[in-house]
Amino acid sequence: MLLNKFYISIILCLLFSQLTKAQEFNTKKALNIPAEPTQETPVGDSLVQEGLLKVRDTIKADTLKKQSTFLSDQVVSTAKDYIKFDRKNERVYLYNEAKIVYGDLEIQAGLIILDNRKNEVYAFGIKDTANNYTQKPxxxxxxxxxxxxxxxxNFDTEKALVYNSRTEQGGFKIKGAVTKRQNDSVYFMKNVKFTTAQNIDDPEYYFYARKIKMVPDKKIVSGLVNMYIADVPTPLGLPFGYFPLTEERASGFIIPSFGDNRNRGYFLQNGGYYFAISDxxxxxxxxxxYTNGSYGLNFSSNYAYRYRFNGNVSFRYEKLxxxxxxxxxxxxxxxxxxxWSHRQAAKANPNSNFSASVNLGSSKYYKETINQNNSGNFLQNNLSSSVSYSKTFPGEPQVNLSITATHSQNTNTEEINMTLPTVQASMDRIYPFAPKNGTKKGILQNINFQYSFNGKNQFKTxxxxxxxxxMFRDASTGMQHSIPISTNFKVFKHFSVSAGTNYKENWVFKTYPKRYDEQLQEVVTDTSRGFSTYRTYNFSTGIGTTIYGMFNFGKDKKINAIRHVIRPSISYSVAPKFDEFYDTYLIPAxxxxxxxxxxxxxxxxTLYGAPSNRYxxxxxxxxxxxxxxxxxAKDSLATEPEKRSLLKNLQFSTSYNMAADSLKLQPVTVRGTLPLFKEKLNVNFNGALDPYAxxxxxxxxxxxxxNNGGSLFRLARANVSFGYSFSSKDFERNKDDEDAQDETHRNGGRKDDLFGVATNTTGGVNNEEKEPKVDETEWYNYKIPWDLRLSYTMTYNNDRRQNEISSHSIMFSGNLQLSPRWSVGVSSGYDLKNNGFTYTQLRFQRDLESWKMSFNWTPFGTRESWYFYIGIKASMLSDIKYDKNRERDRTL
Incomplete structure (x- = not known):
């Protein structure tokens, strides 16, 4: 690209520098220059006047007034072979690696010629010993x-001709056979190729225009434009074209994609307008x-305020x-x-924070929408939202306040639970008997209390x-005040004892008295509106310790020692019965x-439920x-052995209810984690052992x-699960793990592709990947990138002698890069109980340098479909694509 008036400054600087600093560097050829007295040429604006390069008489030069200079920086000119003056033809030559620098302006060429007679400057390449044209300007x-x-x-007309220019504007690489500079900001080009390919001289595709008008950093306006692929013209063309070049956001139309749907006919999708409202x-x-009358609307907005907050909001409505x-x-x-997603910068306000993560709508949205095939979302059964504001009031004691609105939605049952809002306030612990200096010791000094408030307005609909x-008539409103008092201390140096009580007072504004209707012969529940309250309290205490055991086998053994850490604890809790809050009704005989x-x-x-009427x-x-x-350690130079976990958090727990009439002992719960492969694979297990027959x-x-002829415990239920991810990077050094977030994750789905990847009709898959770096000098099959994810779960039930495996499945996903630009992937699973495959997706992707091709296929199941896409990667040309899909038949 030629840059308006800067070219004029360069040419003037060239003339000034040659007359003031002309000399030869590394001259290889003898120059036939007659000996003349040394002349000193002043630097000034008058250099562009006629006859400036002529030899001046020193007496006349003294009588001239000194010209004012406009140069604001030093001019540096160099050439590898020579810098020569041709006084007869009034020209200056700079040859071989000629270079001129003035401020941030720089021009390089094999040959630079200044012609003072025609007031023109020329810059060329030169031929090397192999007769190749090198050192282009x-x-x-x-x-x-x-x-x-x-x-x-040309100085007089201030116009320029540039031959075979190559430049880059707004992501476009442009090559023009002839470029004419009309004025400071307009250029006309002839026989132009422009593309987003990396190699402008041999692009895999380009747009060819006979004539174009270019305004740098603003736009390209062309006449007839044809698209060429591999130098082969295609029938794709436009009578005229307009390509914006600005790097700033600009409002404009969004071209829709088109196709056909077996249920709704032909369609135009995702067409509209982008409003660049502000920065x-x-x-x-x-x-x-759709031609059958279906339609959809989508509004989305991104906003950001640097160092304070950023977020995005979207709303989509479809009439199907x-x-x-x-x-x-x-x-x-x-x-x-x-x-809606809103994030506040961490340092924006240290004492308050506002955040939002909202995802709500129709329960059938992800299953019925036809604008995307988001497998990672339609396999999720819950939608959830949270909008919260928190405020901290520093002081002694510190007070924390939070206001939250939450939403939870089961997409299968279509049940919605919402709190609008939840207000919580809490005060930090106060130690009334703690010493002013030093640590707290004993029962009395560790006594502390808190105060917390919780108020909700809850909807179930x-x-x-x-x-x-x-929905608003059925709302439940309540408030709860809580004052916990506790203390802790040591006994016998090794036992930690804690004790505490908790007082709660509950306020509600709606109660539900019951009565028996003899005419209807059924129990009727009335709704009584008004303020009501009840209070509860309890007491609990516990004692625990930590025991360490060591089994040494010797430093010469492979296993030097095994350490066993035991943390036993016992606690007691008691709560009275609150039968004063209970009434009765009579059912006649x-x-x-x-x-x-x-x-x-x-x-x-009510919101907080009824108090217990049992001791x-x-x-x-x-x-x-x-x-x-x-x-x-395997390393013979290591001085310390390796530490490895054998079994983590193997826990046994149960309780004994002394107030119960029977079945006082609860089942023993067992849970733990078994780490394998140097803790890369954690197998989680849990179960329940019932002592009763x-x-x-x-x-x-x-x-x-x-006592009933069985074993000590009866296995009532059990579950085992694990998840494992590994890839070729695990066997390489200095690997970098990236935590990417795509459209699936923002909608509440998984971060990985275990449930497949999302596709939409705007072009390809939603998860964006970085451009692969290909080393053309390596044999590619020396290492083939791959990754694999596994997820396994099994549940066993026997609490009623079922003796059955209620669920047993394994899910897996993997990706394999067959070549630098070919990759395949699969996401699937197998139900080992029902002997069938779960949701399965096959993926094929081909990187075509400037283009991208993908094919996603769900071969069977209720989501059976396929989607093919090929299009240009560059976002400015995202509308140049071909996509075709066949969605599942929803009538079956």
């Missing part, structure tokens, strides 16, 4: 570079239309019509989805009633049934174990299993 100004074959510039916020409005009106299979539905009047008095609490169904007194037992080994009806009875 290179003009650099700041970050802008132009590489033509030759340059011709802080933008807006994208997109729409879809199946088949045609009047047909028996005709149906219609409306679905929507709202997403469904999709059909969401944000309708009934009927034929075959006696009169019955039923006890109930009007607080049942509770239980003892809890727990013991956890950790096993570690010291193993002789079952009767003939498979019901628990108050009789120990061992």
């Amino acid at each position: 290179i003009f650099t100004q700041a970050n802008n570079v132009v590489e033509p074959d030759s340059i011709r510039f 802080y916020v933008d807006l994208t409005v997109l729409g879809d239309y 019509l199946n088949s045609e009106p009047g047909f028996p299979d005709y149906s219609e539905q409306s679905i929507y989805n709202i997403r 469904t999709d059909s009633l969401f944000f309708k009047p009934q 009927t034929s075959g049934m006696d009169e019955e008095i039923v006890e109930y609490s009007k607080f049942e169904g 509770a007194s239980s003892i809890n037992f727990s013991v956890s174990n950790d096993f570690e080994a010291k193993i002789r 079952l009767n003939n009806k498979n019901q628990r009875i108050d009789k120990l299993n061992i």
Whole structure:
């Protein structure tokens, strides 16, 4: 690209520098220059006047007024062979690696000629010993570079001709046979190629225009444009073209994609307008239309305020019509989805924070939407949202306040739980008897108390009633005050004892008294609105310690020692019964049934539930174990053995309810983690061991299993699971792990591709990858990049003598890069119980340098479909693509 008036400055600087600093460097050829007295040429604006290069009489020169200079920096000119004056033809020659630098402007060429008669400057390449044209002109100004074959510039007209220029503008690489500089900011080019390919001289594709008008950093306007692929013209063309070059955001239209859908006919998707509102916020409005009448609207916006916050918000609505009106299979539905993500910078405000992560909408959205095939989301059963504001009030004691709105939605049952809002306030612990200096010791000094407040406005509703009047009428509102008091101390130096009590007061504004209606012969629950309150309290204490055991086998052994860490604990809790908050209703005697008095609490169904009307007194037992080994290091120079975990957090826990009439002992819960392969694979397991026997009806009875002819414990349930990821990078040194977030993860799905990757009709897959770095000098099959993820789970149930495996499955996903630009992937799973494959996706991708091709295929199941895409990578040409998909038949 030629840069307006800077070229004029360069040429003037060339003339000034040659007259003031002309000399020869490393002259290889004898020059026939007649001996003349040394002349001193002043530097000034008058250098461009006629006859400036003529020899001046020293007396006349003294009588001239000194010209003012406009140069603001030093001019440096060099040439490898020579810098020569031709006084007869009034020319200056710089030959071989000629270079002129003035400030941030630089021009390099094999040959630079200044012609004072024609007021023109020329820059050329030169031929080397092999007769190749080398050292083509290179003009650099700041970050802008132009590489033509030759340059011709005229001072009088201030116009220039540039031959075979190469430049880059706004992501485009442009090559023009002839470029004419019209004025400071407009250039006309003839026989032009422009592309986003890396090699402008041999691009895999390009657009060819006979004539174009270019305004640097702004736009390219062309006449007839044809697209060439591998130098072969295609029928793709436009009578005229407009290509924006600005690197700043600009408002503009978004070209829709087109295709056909077996259920809704032909469509135009994702067409609309982009609004560059300001440097802080933008807006994208997109729409879809199908010939059967279905349509969709999408509004999305990104916003950011540097060092304070950033986020994005989107809303999508779809009106879906199946088949045609009047047909028996005709149906219609409306679905929507709202997403909002807001993040506050960590240092924006140290005492307050606001964040949001919202994903709510129709339960069927991810299963029914036709604008994307997001496998990572439709396999999720829950949508969740949270908007929170927190504030800290420093002081003694410190007070923390948070206001939160939450949302949880089951997409299978369509049940929605929402709190709008939840207000929580808490005060830091206060130690009233602690010493002013030093550590706290003993029971008294460790006594502390807190205060916390929790207030909620909770809604339980469904999709059909969401944000309708009934949802607000059924809301539950309540407040809870809590004051925990606790202390801790040591006994016998090795035992830690803790004790505490907790007082709670609950306020509700709606209760539910019950009565028996003799006419209807059923229990009727009324709703009583008004302020009600109840109070509860409890007491708990516990003692625990840590025991260390060491088994030494000798330093000469492979296993030097095994350490066993045991953490036993026992606790006791007691809570009185609060029967003062209970009432009764009478069910009269009927034929075959006696009169019955039923006890109930009007607080049942309220926000915090009813207080217990049963006395509770239980003892809890727990013991956890950790096993570690010291193993002789493989490195003979290592002075210390390696530490390796053998079994982590093997825990046994149970409780004994002393207030129960029967079945006082609870099942023993067992859980732990088995680390394998140097803790790269963690196998998690848990289970329940029931000490009680079952009767003939498979019901628990108050009789120990061992006294019923069985074993000490009966395995009631068990679960084992593990997840493992490894790749070729695990066998390489200095590997870098990247934590990428794609569209699937932002929607609440998994970060990895275990459930497949998302595709959409705007072009290819959603997870963006960095451009691969290919070393053409290596044999590629020396190392083939690959990755593999495994997830396994098995659940066993036997609490009622089922003796069955209720679930047993394995899921896997992997990617294999067959060549530097070919990759294949698969995501699938197998249900070992039902003997069938789970959701399966096959992926094929081909990197075509400037293009990208992908094919995603779901071969079977309810989501059976395929999607093919090929298009240009560059975002500015994302509309130049071909995609075709066949979605599943929703009528089956």
